[in-house]
């Protein structure tokens with residue numbers, strides 16, 4: 001069975017058929033899903049899905065693009081919501097210099113603050129890094145993110161960055177971008193990272209893998225990421241499936 005370690009079923013693109021899509025997961029070999037939270041307004045829906053589906057787990061946290069205007073009261077709410085039995089991580093948190101829609105000092109402040117929160121509640125973090133590799137590593141180091149561990153999702157960095165992340169005890173997650181034609185750097189990183197430190201993900205509804213690229217993504221398509229990884233590692237897709245499933249269970253304490 002597959003573990004999709006990062007998806008967003010709370011997203012508006014699933015409003016019309018969310019439960020129809022999720023109802024079909026078990027029959028499509030998807031055993032577990034971690035739904036990542038991006039904004040405070042996502043939390044209620046994530047909890048609702050976690051309550052409805054045995055296979056669904058969630059995180060709570062605020063994405064860098066949504067962190068402007070956050071308050072300490074929001075941190076208190078995240079802390080409280082993290083007590084739910086199916087909430088297993090703080091995230092997704094990090095830096096996004098690609099969209100760069102929130103001032104960088106604001107992004108940095110709330111990234112560091114949410115790492116502190118993760119340490120308070122003793123939960124791993126789900127890290128988002130887009131075009132902010134060095135600052136991401138620097139803040140993870142200065143905040144001692146290694147104390148809680150976690151995953152760097154949708155990895156797009158170099159092997160050097162992968163080494164820095166692995167040194168902090170983190171997992172690295174690969175998604176649909178690994179299957180794209182121009183994915184040379186992601187493929188190199190996937191060659192480099194040991195299989196026992198890799199997770200697979202979709203980031204649904206975004207980033208559907210080849211051959212479904214451009215369509216709305218869902219967790220059934222994570223099999224294409226497993227197949228690509230199997231090809232890169234020279235092992236069976238079934239083996240990738242089994243190992244990445246166990247890796248994610250271990251990380252999220254499931």
Ligand code: NI
Pocket residue numbers: 006008036092203
């Ligand atoms: Ni995400």
